[in-house]
Amino acid sequence: MAGREDTDRQRGTRPGANPAWARELLEHLRPAGRDVHRVVAWLAGAVEGSVALRDAAGNLVAGTRLPLDEDLVTDIAAGRIASAAWQTGEEHLRLVRVEHPTDACVLAVSRPAPFDRRASDVVTHTAQVIELLLTAHDSAAAGHRLRRATSDLRLAILQLLMVEDTVAARRVAAGLWPGLLDADTACVYVVESDPAARDRIVEDCLDHTRENALVVRCPAMDGHVIVVGPRETTGDALKALVGRHRDTYLGGSVRQSLARTATAYGQAVSALAVAHVRPDKTAVYTERTHPERLMDPAALRTWTARLLRPLDTLPHHTRAELLATSRLGLEFTAVAAAKVLGVSRNTVRARMERVESLLGTDFTDLTVRAVVLLALNTQIGLADVPPASDTRAAGPHLADLLSGPALRTWAQDLLGRLDADARNPRRTLRAWIAAGGNAERAAQTLGVHAQTVREHVRSAEPLLERQLLAAGSDLYEVVLAHLAVGDLELPHLQPRT
Numbered sequence: 469m470a471g472r473e474d475t476d477r478q479r480g481t482r483p484g485a486n487p488a489w490a491r492e493l494l495e496h497l498r499p500a501g502r503d504v505h506r507v508v509a510w511l512a513g514a515v516e517g518s519v520a521l522r523d524a525a526g527n528l529v530a531g532t533r534l535p536l537d538e539d540l541v542t543d544i545a546a547g548r549i550a551s552a553a554w555q556t557g558e559e560h561l562r563l564v565r566v567e568h569p570t571d572a573c574v575l576a577v578s579r580p581a582p583f584d585r586r587a588s589d590v591v592t593h594t595a596q597v598i599e600l601l602l603t604a605h606d607s608a609a610a611g612h613r614l615r616r617a618t619s620d621l622r623l624a625i626l627q628l629l630m631v632e633d634t635v636a637a638r639r640v641a642a643g644l645w646p647g648l649l650d651a652d653t654a655c656v657y658v659v660e661s662d663p664a665a666r667d668r669i670v671e672d673c674l675d676h677t678r679e680n681a682l683v684v685r686c687p688a689m690d691g692h693v694i695v696v697g698p699r700e701t702t703g704d705a706l707k708a709l710v711g712r713h714r715d716t717y718l719g720g721s722v723r724q725s726l727a728r729t730a731t732a733y734g735q736a737v738s739a740l741a742v743a744h745v746r747p748d749k750t751a752v753y754t755e756r757t758h759p760e761r762l763m764d765p766a767a768l769r770t771w772t773a774r775l776l777r778p779l780d781t782l783p784h785h786t787r788a789e790l791l792a793t794s795r796l797g798l799e800f801t802a803v804a805a806a807k808v809l810g811v812s813r814n815t816v817r818a819r820m821e822r823v824e825s826l827l828g829t830d831f832t833d834l835t836v837r838a839v840v841l842l843a844l845n846t847q848i849g850l851a852d853v854p855p856a857s858d859t860r861a862a863g864p865h866l867a868d869l870l871s872g873p874a875l876r877t878w879a880q881d882l883l884g885r886l887d888a889d890a891r892n893p894r895r896t897l898r899a900w901i902a903a904g905g906n907a908e909r910a911a912q913t914l915g916v917h918a919q920t921v922r923e924h925v926r927s928a929e930p931l932l933e934r935q936l937l938a939a940g941s942d943l944y945e946v947v948l949a950h951l952a953v954g955d956l957e958l959p960h961l962q963p964r965t
Contacts, residue, residue: 489514489586489590502601502604502605503601504521504529504530504598504601504602504605505530505531507530507594507597507598507601508520508521508530508531508598509530509531510594511577511590511591511594512531512532514590514594515577515579515583515587515590515591516579516580516581517577517578517579517580518531518532518534518577518578518579519531519532519575519576519577519578520532520533520534520536520575520576521566521573521574521575521576521598522541522573522574522576523568523571523573524545524546524568524571524572524573525571526538526541529573534561534576534578536561536563536576540552540563541563541574541576544563544564544565544572544574545565545571545572545573545574546572547565547572549565550564550565551563551564551565553583555582558580559578559579559580560578560579560580560581560582560583561576561577561578562576562577562583562588562591563575563576563577564577564591564592564595565595566595566598566599566602567599567603568599568602568603568606573598573602575591575594575595575598577591618644619670619684619685621640621644622682622683622684623684623685623687623810624640624810625637625640625641625649625682625684626682626684626694626696626729626808627808627809627810628640629696629726629729629730630729630730630733630792630796630808630809631730631788631789631792631793631809632727632729632730632788632791632792632848633788634649634726634727637649637726638650641682645679645682648679648680648681648682648698649682649698649726650698651698651699651726652725652726653698653723653724653725653726654696654697654698654723654724654726654729654732655696655697655702655703655720655721655722655723655724655732656694656695656696656697656720656721656724656729656732656733656735656736657694657695657696657697657702657703657706657718657719657720657721657736658686658692658693658694658695658718658719658720658733658736658737658739658740659673659692659693659695659706659709659710659716659717659718660689660691660692660693660716660717660718660719660740660743661691661693661713661715661716661717662691662715663690663691665713665716666685666690666691666692666693669693669709669713669716670683670685670693672709672713673693673695673706673709676705676706676708676709677695677697677702677705677706680697680698680699680701680702681695681696681697681698681699681702682694682695682696682697683695684696686808687807687808687810688800688803688804688807688808694733694736696729703720703752706718706720706750707748707750710748710749710750711748711749716749717740717743717744717749717750718740718743718749718750718751719736719737719738719739719740719741719742719743719750719751719752719753720735720736720739720750720751720752720753721733721734721735721736721739721752721753722735722752722753727848728848730792730795730796730799731845731848733808734799734800734940734941735753736753738753738935738940738941738942739751739752739753739754741935758945759842759875759878759879759945759948759949759952760842760845760846762872762874762875762878763869763872763875764864764869764872767863767864767868767869768846768864768869769846770863770864771843771863771864771865771866771868771869772842772843772846772847774863775827775840775843775961776791776827776843776844776847778826778827779791779823779826789819790819790822790823791823791844791847792809793805793809793815793816793819793820794819794820794823794840794844795841795844795845795848796808796809796816797816797817797819797820798820798831798837798840798841798844798939798944799841799940799941800939800940801939802816802817802820823840827840827961827962828961828962829959829960829961829962832904833904833959834901834904834905834943834944834947835901835947835951835956835957835958835959836959836960836961837939837944837947838943838944838945838947838948838951839866839948839951839959839961840961841941841944842944842948866958866959866961867958870948870951870952870958871952875952876952876953878949878952879948879949879950879952879953880953882932882945882946882949883946883949883950883953883955885931885932886928886931886932889927889931891924891927893924893925893927893928893931894928895914896910896914896916896920896921896924896925896928897924897925897928897936897946897950898950898955898956899913899914899921900921900924900925901946901947901950901956902956905939905943907919907921907922907925922937925937932946934946
């Protein structure tokens with residue numbers, strides 16, 4: 469006849485029983501408690517001993533290091549022995565093999581008292597829980613690595629498009645997203661959100677576009693997601709997404725060729741600024757009258773070919789790299805261009821300095837930047853317009869391009885919007901441009917405070933409907949307007965022959 473203590477012990481170990489230690493162990497499988505270190509620490513307390521979890525190489529994964537028979541540990545890790553138990557001095561030890569997707573581990577437990585049935589069960593079941601946790605961790609880590617690799621691949625494709633290497637971009641994309649870049653044109657969108665919510669926005673963008681668009685975490689702006697959408701449905705899908713998220717905005721470009729992805733990106737960023745004041749939080753870039761469209765296409769193409777001719781002696785890939793980097797560096801900043809292209813800012817500056825040297829000019833001059841960007845955009849936008857057969861011969865000069873009646877009328881109308889302001893912001897803006905966008909130097913020229921210069925420039929932005937303090941195409945259009953009406957001197961360029 470069994471005593472009460474024996475009866476309780478039998479009840480605690482009979483099939484279907486649910487002892488307290490088992491419930492505690494199962495708690496470690498909940499999402500909030502999945503930590504191998506916590507499980508090993510719990511086991512040490514449950515058996516009133518010391519525990520060590522070691523990998524196949526003998527490294528301590530969790531717990532405290534114990535003096536063990538290394539040959540025996542090796543046999544268990546290799547699978548030649550499933551488990552082992554022995555006594556040394558006053559310590560009782562037990563070793564159990566823990567399966568692992570790559571290399572098995574060994575769970576070692578040491579305690580002063582012998583291993584009774586309860587302690588043995590605790591060790592056995594804990595080994596099973598650790599096995600599940602290690603497997604889950606490896607699966608999660610593999611999934612994370614796959615998502616990271618996919619994200620990096622999308623960024624690499626975008627960077628290839630930014631430097632106009634559409635052939636390589638299509639080749640890279642074809643491996644994972646067949647047909648994604650088969651179209652010749654696409655719209656570029658920028659979704660802006662709180663940086664903390666960007667990963668969720670990326671997943672939503674992928675879901676809404678059904679992976680029929682290139683979705684990239686912007687490397688330059690933490691809260692931006694760039695989407696290159698060759699298909700017409702992408703814009704509507706992203707608008708629906710923005711409508712469901714608070715504090716999320718969408719800017720989109722007009723449809724451009726894939727080779728003009730950098731231009732389309734600039735348009736999307738410009739539209740994003742407008743989206744912030746729209747009730748639906750979305751805006752698409754509005755095609756306005758750009759100065760280059762008021763110039764004779766053939767003359768503009770010929771002038772561009774002659775200006776950029778010093779780069780024609782370079783290998784094709786080097787020339788394309790220099791032109792694309794300079795276009796981004798002039799449109800944005802060297803730092804932003806570096807992040808978008810995936811290179812260092814020193815690399816961007818070195819490439820732009822090389823272009824400066826070949827063109828015999830200085831990019832610190834805003835008029836130079838405006839004129840060179842005009843040529844770089846013409847080189848892409850009017851690629852189908854043939855230049856004169858001999859670009860060395862005398863042809864149209866910059867003054868000829870800027871003296872056309874249509875362009876002068878556009879420039880006078882644009883700058884004339886500033887004339888009604890009694891503070892004379894037009895004079896301030898002219899001095900500010902001549903000073904390379906430096907408010908302090910412009911203030912010395914005008915005899916006013918630098919803050920006054922900044923206020924005048926800022927007040928001119930809504931009148932001109934262009935961003936001026938953020939260097940880019942908006943500012944360069946205003947610079948070209950000043951050159952067209954003769955308010956600024958033409959820049960000095962001496963390309964190498």
